[in-house]
Amino acid sequence: MTNIGEYSQKVLDHFRNPRNVGTIDNADGVGTVGNPTCGDLMTMYIKVNPETKVVEDMKFQTFGCGAAIASSSMMTEIAQGRTIDEATRITKTDIVEALDGLPPVKIHCSVLATEALHAALQDYVERQKSNVPDAAPAPGTASA
Numbered sequence: 001m002t003n004i005g006e007y008s009q010k011v012l013d014h015f016r017n018p019r020n021v022g023t024i025d026n027a028d029g030v031g032t033v034g035n036p037t038c039g040d041l042m043t044m045y046i047k048v049n050p051e052t053k054v055v056e057d058m059k060f061q062t063f064g065c066g067a068a069i070a071s072s073s074m075m076t077e078i079a080q081g082r083t084i085d086e087a088t089r090i091t092k093t094d095i096v097e098a099l100d101g102l103p104p105v106k107i108h109c110s111v112l113a114t115e116a117l118h119a120a121l122q123d124y125v126e127r128q129k130s131n132v133p134d135a136a137p138a139p140g141t142a143s144a
């Protein structure tokens with residue numbers, strides 16, 4: 001039998017008591033990713049302060065393994081309070097370290113959480129682009 005390693009207390013804690021589970025109705029960004037090999041699915045929702053660009057709220061829904069749930073939960077704790085730029089720089093290593101490690105075969109679960117966050121951030125950026133108001137007509141171009 002293959003030894004897949006032990007889970008840290010932090011992984012077990014976040015798996016048993018996941019933080020920030022749920023959805024945000026009027027989210028500013030939503031990202032859904034899946035891993036075709038294991039079939040796990042993850043969706044992350046972010047609410048961003050329009051002035052400070054800080055991620056003020058974050059929720060997740062994960063249909064997946066315990067490590068995926070723990071990684072999602074930890075991701076919401078790490079990303080909240082960071083600006084969009086800072087959140088973009090969060091890596092799987094940040095998640096793994098914050099969880100005090102994951103067994104090697106479960107590292108991809110932290111990758112999924114990182115991809116879900118980045119998808120939500122990307123969605124936020126795209127929405128901001130499409131929300132830019134049309135440029136005002138150049139002076140003198142309005143009909144009299």
Ligand code: FES
Pocket residue numbers: 035038039040064065066067068106108109112
């Ligand atoms: Fe695939 Fe955990 S086994 S995300």
